[in-house]
Amino acid sequence: MNKPLNGIKIIDFTHVQAGPACTQLLAWFGADVIKVERPGAGDVTRSQLRDIPDVDALYFTMLNSNKRSLTLDTKKPEGKAVLEKLIKESDVLVENFGPGALDRMGFTWERIQELNPKMILASVKGFSDGHEYEDLKVYENVAQCAGGAASTTGWWKGEESGPMISAAALGDSNTGMHLAIGILTAYIGRQQTGKGQKVAVAMQDAVLNLCRVKMRDQLRLDKLGYLEEYPQYPHESFSDVVPRGGNAGGGGQPGWILKCKGWETDPNAYIYFTVQGHAWPPICDAIGKPEWKTDPLYMTPKARQPHIMDIFATIEDWLKDKTKFDAVNILRKFDIPCAPVFSMKELLNDKSLRASGSIVEVPHKERGSYWTVGSPIKFSDLKPIITGSPLLGENTDEVLAELGYSSAEIAAMHEAKAV
Ligand code: COA
Numbered sequence: 001m002n003k004p005l006n007g008i009k010i011i012d013f014t015h016v017q018a019g020p021a022c023t024q025l026l027a028w029f030g031a032d033v034i035k036v037e038r039p040g041a042g043d044v045t046r047s048q049l050r051d052i053p054d055v056d057a058l059y060f061t062m063l064n065s066n067k068r069s070l071t072l073d074t075k076k077p078e079g080k081a082v083l084e085k086l087i088k089e090s091d092v093l094v095e096n097f098g099p100g101a102l103d104r105m106g107f108t109w110e111r112i113q114e115l116n117p118k119m120i121l122a123s124v125k126g127f128s129d130g131h132e133y134e135d136l137k138v139y140e141n142v143a144q145c146a147g148g149a150a151s152t153t154g155w156w157k158g159e160e161s162g163p164m165i166s167a168a169a170l171g172d173s174n175t176g177m178h179l180a181i182g183i184l185t186a187y188i189g190r191q192q193t194g195k196g197q198k199v200a201v202a203m204q205d206a207v208l209n210l211c212r213v214k215m216r217d218q219l220r221l222d223k224l225g226y227l228e229e230y231p232q233y234p235h236e237s238f239s240d241v242v243p244r245g246g247n248a249g250g251g252g253q254p255g256w257i258l259k260c261k262g263w264e265t266d267p268n269a270y271i272y273f274t275v276q277g278h279a280w281p282p283i284c285d286a287i288g289k290p291e292w293k294t295d296p297l298y299m300t301p302k303a304r305q306p307h308i309m310d311i312f313a314t315i316e317d318w319l320k321d322k323t324k325f326d327a328v329n330i331l332r333k334f335d336i337p338c339a340p341v342f343s344m345k346e347l348l349n350d351k352s353l354r355a356s357g358s359i360v361e362v363p364h365k366e367r368g369s370y371w372t373v374g375s376p377i378k379f380s381d382l383k384p385i386i387t388g389s390p391l392l393g394e395n396t397d398e399v400l401a402e403l404g405y406s407s408a409e410i411a412a413m414h415e416a417k418a419v
Contacts, residue, residue, distance in 0.1 A: 003030025003382060009090040011036060012067060015043045017169060018124045018203065019096035020063040021176035027066035028375050028384040034399055035064060039071040039419060042392040055366045061389040062372045065362060068395035071419050074105050078418035085403045087115045092183055096124035098137045109198055119196040120186045124175050128202040138203050143171025147207020152214040156232065156244045175206035213250050217242045229254060234306055253277055256312045257341065260324040271324045273315060274337040277301040282334035287318045357383065364388040
């Protein structure tokens with residue numbers, strides 16, 4: 001099938017999660033993504049958290065589908081020469097090495113531009129260029145702490161009240177998605193100017209971008225001294241920093257995670273329940289409290305807020321003989337924004353997600369097949385076909401031949417352990 005990014009050649013010099021998530025997305029949409037890996041070892045995720053001995057780990061397979069793998073020791077002269085040739089023929093080079101690693105390898109931005117002025121160099125780093133922490137190496141949780149997610153997530157009192165990491169990859173895959181937008185923007189820019197450019201996304205910035213509403217809250221707190229939608233309001237005091245708000249709704253409507261039937265034994269027997277300000281009467285009807293519709297203590301968001309947790313407790317009481325699915329099936333009829341708390345097991349087996357291609361089964365040469373998360377972006381004229389991740393060096397000879405190397409030259413490179 002002809003795909004929109006067909007013809008875009010990407011050198012995928014990425015590892016772990018942030019960079020691979022970006023290039024995988026571009027590969028799904030048609031780019032030729034050549035993953036460059038160190039001979040003998042490859043991306044560290046190939047061997048991390050393995051579930052089958054000696055077979056590429058799911059950590060790798062789920063972030064590197066639709067790519068080709070070229071092994072290349074870019075610290076050896078033969079390897080450098082191959083990379084130079086590749087740079088001359090490619091459109092984009094994506095990397096997420098530690099700060100300065102690409103320069104130390106001899107591939108500074110100046111050198112890359114000399115080799116190919118149309119090249120787009122896309123980088124992920126922990127912190128932005130010139131930042132006082134620009135020299136730091138960074139992983140997911142470090143970025144969540146640096147970008148404001150950790151200080152604003154979790155409980156504000158009690159033994160579990162410290163900063164909390166989200167399970168969602170806000171530092172890694174999120175940064176990769178930002179980078180993909182940057183690459184495509186630079187590519188469109190190049191169509192206008194004929195010139196490549198450097199695109200960089202810092203993990204701290206990508207996390208902060210998702211914490212925009214928490215920055216909003218800091219600015220409001222600075223002005224007002226309180227935040228009316230937080231569970232601390234109005235009975236507890238605020239300091240001068242945005243507090244952690246537990247499961248409170250982050251927007252203008254209160255919400256909370258509520259227990260449903262079976263919560264005592266099922267860790268995910270919960271729903272998220274949202275109280276939209278303008279939709280109070282249907283909530284009262286849904287939970288069997290029609291008298292609340294006209295009670296001044298309940299009629300307006302302002303009147304409800306001081307006892308919102310008591311309101312949630314009443315709704316929880318209504319939920320106690322309903323499973324999370326029963327509850328959502330009732331509440332959806334009243335147009336109340338809500339959803340079950342799904343476990344990973346439920347998501348993996350979800351018929352709708354499988355039908356839409358958000359969960360897909362993919363063939364793999366050594367594991368047989370594996371389930372993975374497919375494209376969350378849906379198009380009317382493109383259905384991404386997810387193919388298996390490549391074995392280490394699976395496409396080395398093929399890529400070298402495409403670059404014009406003869407069989408004898410390729411054999412010599414293998415001999416020198418440069419590929
Ligand atoms: N051939 C030869 N050498 C190679 C190579 C290849 N094909 N691929 C990588 N290398 C070398 C690099 O040149 C570097 O060498 P140097 O440090 O001697 O210059 C070395 O491998 C390791 O690079 P580095 O990226 O620093 O690895 P690390 O394992 O120490 O650190 C991270 C891992 C993720 C912490 C670090 O890469 C990082 O901070 N990246 C940026 C932020 C990021 O993306 N983090 C999220 C990852 S999900």
